[in-house]
Amino acid sequence: MTVMAEVGTKQYRQELTVDLKQLGRVRRIVSAHVRSWGWAPMVDVAVMCVTELLSNVSKHADSNECVLLLQSSASGVRIVVSDDSPALPVVREPDWSSENGRGMFLLAATADAWGAAPTGNGKDVWVEFRAEEVAV
Secondary structure: OOOOOOOOOEEEEEEEEOOHHHHHHHHHHHHHHHHHOOOHHHHHHHHHHHHHHHHHHHHHOOOOEEEEEEEEEOOEEEEEEEEOOOOOOOOOOOOOOOOOOOHHHHHHHHOOEEEEEEEOOEEEEEEEEEHHHOOO
């Protein structure tokens, strides 16, 4: 597992209650931070992944309470969503005719790296986007 904890790492942390009707506000926050850190080519993928991670909290966690952590370093962007459910996400081959069930598949295909780790009271699910792999 690659952990981005380099000197000079910038970060944004927010405790939130996921409300799917209010995801636009969170997407704007993510977009503004990623862009202000100089990672404009990563904005769209970062926003898509945050949307998926927060949607999964709403659908699969024991509550809608979670923590969103954005980190920027010299090598890219890392996003972590922490919730109180011990159930780790699973990537499945999606049923393309279904209205849902494609999110983790798309996240895994989009991010340069991703993973999930149990914590004492739930889990962290993270994605990373690295500078050398971003198509400008």
